[in-house]
Amino acid sequence: MILRGAMAVLGKDARCELRSKQAISAVLLFAVTSTIAVSFTLGSIGSERAIASVLLWVVLYFSAMAGLGRSFAHEEETYTAGLLRLTVPAEGVYVGKLAFNFLTLVAVEVVTVPLFVLLTDLRIGRVGVFVAVLLLGSLALSAGATTAAAMVSRAASKGALFAGVSFPLLAPALGIAIAGTSAALGPPPHASAGTDVRLLAYYCGVVITASLLLFRYIWEE
Amino acid sequence: MTGVRISNLTHHFDGRVVFRALDFAYEGASLAITGPNGSGKSTLLRVLSGLLTPEQGEAALLVDARPVRPEEVRCAVGMAAPDIRLYSDLTARENLRFVLRARGLADVERLATEAIERVDLTERGDDMVGELSSGLRQRAALAAAIAHNPRILLLDEPSSNLDEPGIRMLYGIIESQRERGLVVIATNESKEAALASERLDLGARP
Amino acid sequence: MGRVDKGSVFPIWLQALVVLELAAVAVATFLWVPPAPGFASPVWARLIVFHVPCAMIAVTAYIVSTVYAVLCLTRRDMDADVKSAASASLGLLFTVLATATGMVFAKMEWGTAWNWDPRETSILMLLIVYVAYLALRASIPNAAKRARISAAYNILACLVMPFFVFVLPRLSPGLHPNKASLSPEYGMALGAAMLGYLAIYVWIFRFVVRAREASRSS
Numbered sequence: 229m230i231l232r233g234a235m236a237v238l239g240k241d242a243r244c245e246l247r248s249k250q251a252i253s254a255v256l257l258f259a260v261t262s263t264i265a266v267s268f269t270l271g272s273i274g275s276e277r278a279i280a281s282v283l284l285w286v287v288l289y290f291s292a293m294a295g296l297g298r299s300f301a302h303e304e305e306t307y308t309a310g311l312l313r314l315t316v317p318a319e320g321v322y323v324g325k326l327a328f329n330f331l332t333l334v335a336v337e338v339v340t341v342p343l344f345v346l347l348t349d350l351r352i353g354r355v356g357v358f359v360a361v362l363l364l365g366s367l368a369l370s371a372g373a374t375t376a377a378a379m380v381s382r383a384a385s386k387g388a389l390f391a392g393v394s395f396p397l398l399a400p401a402l403g404i405a406i407a408g409t410s411a412a413l414g415p416p417p418h419a420s421a422g423t424d425v426r427l428l429a430y431y432c433g434v435v436i437t438a439s440l441l442l443f444r445y446i447w448e449e
Numbered sequence: 450m451t452g453v454r455i456s457n458l459t460h461h462f463d464g465r466v467v468f469r470a471l472d473f474a475y476e477g478a479s480l481a482i483t484g485p486n487g488s489g490k491s492t493l494l495r496v497l498s499g500l501l502t503p504e505q506g507e508a509a510l511l512v513d514a515r516p517v518r519p520e521e522v523r524c525a526v527g528m529a530a531p532d533i534r535l536y537s538d539l540t541a542r543e544n545l546r547f548v549l550r551a552r553g554l555a556d557v558e559r560l561a562t563e564a565i566e567r568v569d570l571t572e573r574g575d576d577m578v579g580e581l582s583s584g585l586r587q588r589a590a591l592a593a594a595i596a597h598n599p600r601i602l603l604l605d606e607p608s609s610n611l612d613e614p615g616i617r618m619l620y621g622i623i624e625s626q627r628e629r630g631l632v633v634i635a636t637n638e639s640k641e642a643a644l645a646s647e648r649l650d651l652g653a654r655p
Numbered sequence: 656m657g658r659v660d661k662g663s664v665f666p667i668w669l670q671a672l673v674v675l676e677l678a679a680v681a682v683a684t685f686l687w688v689p690p691a692p693g694f695a696s697p698v699w700a701r702l703i704v705f706h707v708p709c710a711m712i713a714v715t716a717y718i719v720s721t722v723y724a725v726l727c728l729t730r731r732d733m734d735a736d737v738k739s740a741a742s743a744s745l746g747l748l749f750t751v752l753a754t755a756t757g758m759v760f761a762k763m764e765w766g767t768a769w770n771w772d773p774r775e776t777s778i779l780m781l782l783i784v785y786v787a788y789l790a791l792r793a794s795i796p797n798a799a800k801r802a803r804i805s806a807a808y809n810i811l812a813c814l815v816m817p818f819f820v821f822v823l824p825r826l827s828p829g830l831h832p833n834k835a836s837l838s839p840e841y842g843m844a845l846g847a848a849m850l851g852y853l854a855i856y857v858w859i860f861r862f863v864v865r866a867r868e869a870s871r872s873s
Binding site (some may be wrong): 296375379380382383392395398399400401403404407427430431435436438439442445448449 | 790794795808810812821
Binding site (some may be wrong): 247 | 545547
């Protein structure tokens with residue numbers, strides 16, 4: 229039941245988004261311009277692993293902050309949240325919204341990561357690990373951001389509060405993702421990158437499980 | 450046998466008392482909740498549907514003489530209210546598909562088409578809800594409430610925005626719901642309230 | 656609206672004892688405890704008698720806050736919510752004090768006020784969690800919703816904390832000294848200060864809880 233509800237929410241959000249293009253256009257614009265700004269000011273930093281991974285994740289993190297904060301606020305403002313509460317179990321709402329936010333972030337990455345690699349002449353040592361850290365890091369950001377968005381959905385100034393509330397939840401994942409990306413950019417073997425992938429997986433597990441258990445309390449009237 | 454059971458219901462809103470130790474029991478197929486604006490009609494429907502948890506006491510819907518459990522509400526109850534709106538970026542049909550799929554029902558297309566026909570929305574069923582007039586949006590909301598053929602239908606001011614044919618359609622839905630199970634109508638319209646076999650008047654309380 | 660009787664939170668004799676004890680600790684720290692060898696600025700090293708207890712109580716206050724948050728959700732208990740928020744407010748105060756004293760000490764001892772040492776970073780994160788928690792609370796007018804959402808946030812932030820253990824060591828090797836190198840007078844002063852600050856925490860906590868419950872029931 230939860231899964232069916234989640235898929236219904238995902239389908240509904242996808243269809244609405246494809247028509248209004250509200251979230252994706254804002255995020256994409258921000259992500260692309262930030263990527264270009266970062267690459268422009270630094271030039272070719274392909275060999276500077278630490279700087280490159282920090283900058284990449286800073287762009288992705290702020291893109292998430294720009295685009296994922298409104299997932300629930302819009303529902304409350306247009307009074308469609310009641311319909312959601314009546315038809316989908318709370319956990320299904322969380323999973324559906326999480327899936328949508330994750331796919332949005334991945335869509336942004338499909339455009340910006342190649343752009344970043346191109347503009348900074350980035351050399352990736354272990355592509356598989358690089359992609360794994362990217363995907364798991366994005367899942368981690370989406371998981372925390374989705375829960376935070378639900379928490380601030382009724383607040384007045386949602387943007388600033390959302391970013392502030394998200395930061396403590398996402399900071400560890402951000403740190404691990406940056407470290408993992410930095411390790412993945414280097415030549416093999418790099419033992420620490422595997423650890424980072426595992427850590428991100430655990431982090432996602434903890435945050436998603438805790439959010440599923442707590443979501444009922446956050447979402448109900 | 451369907452009914453409603455309210456015991457010791459107490460709730461505040463913004464510091465004001467909405468209910469204070471309200472007790473009420475009803476057995477039957479149609480109940481009207483009446484009272485002036487602000488008397489708590491909408492709040493009572495929200496508590497009955499499980500959308501709102503009261504501070505104290507409970508308000509339960511009864512089916513086959515036992516209360517509907519929270520997990521069962523999703524499929525057993527349908528609700529239409531002014532603050533429960535459909536998605537404006539989707540068509541009426543797509544909204545119906547969503548609520549039917551979310552409830553885990555099969556045969557989504559047939560149920561959606563049936564619901565659209567029952568509310569006489571067939572010609573505009575594939576237009577964006579955001580482009581519909583308020584009357585047609587009300588019909589679409591009714592369709593979403595009845596599409597899964599619930600045992601219990603909760604209606605909050607259902608005739609608002611409806612034209613003459615729309616009101617006749619609404620009364621037809623209320624009639625058929627009485628045969629299927631239970632319909633609870635929160636309204637100020639005396640004609641609508643008269644459709645019910647019993648009335649709970651929230652305005653009479655001090 | 657009931658007036659809160661301060662005397663009922665802590666008996667007068669205990670209040671006097673706590674104040675005297677803390678005064679004694681302050682005096683002892685500067686007059687009796689000898690300057691610590693091995694520190695760049697032995698005089699300023701005495702600041703740790705204030706810094707360490709503040710930091711430990713800041714963390715304790717957070718754990719207390721999280722425990723009450725769990726109680727609030729599992730028992731739907733609004734009293735637990737009042738306590739959770741009170742502990743968080745106090746925790747914020749102690750965190751600010753710990754960060755401030757830490758920064759002064761760092762400046763004196765190592766030359767720069769901030770170094771991204773693991774402990775420094777953790778206290779900063781704790782500060783941010785407290786501020787975010789209180790800001791979240793302030794944004795929700797409905798009392799029941801505020802209790803549930805802030806409790807959920809509290810618990811989530813707590814669950815995410817352990818992951819910092821893996822992130823922090825990579826930022827900087829760590830500057831915080833090993834405390835075994837201090838003279839026994841420091842141990843006594845630290846222990847006494849710890850007790851005193853703990854008493855202050857409990858005192859203010861009970862006072863705040865009593866005041867908020869009085870205003871809630873009026």
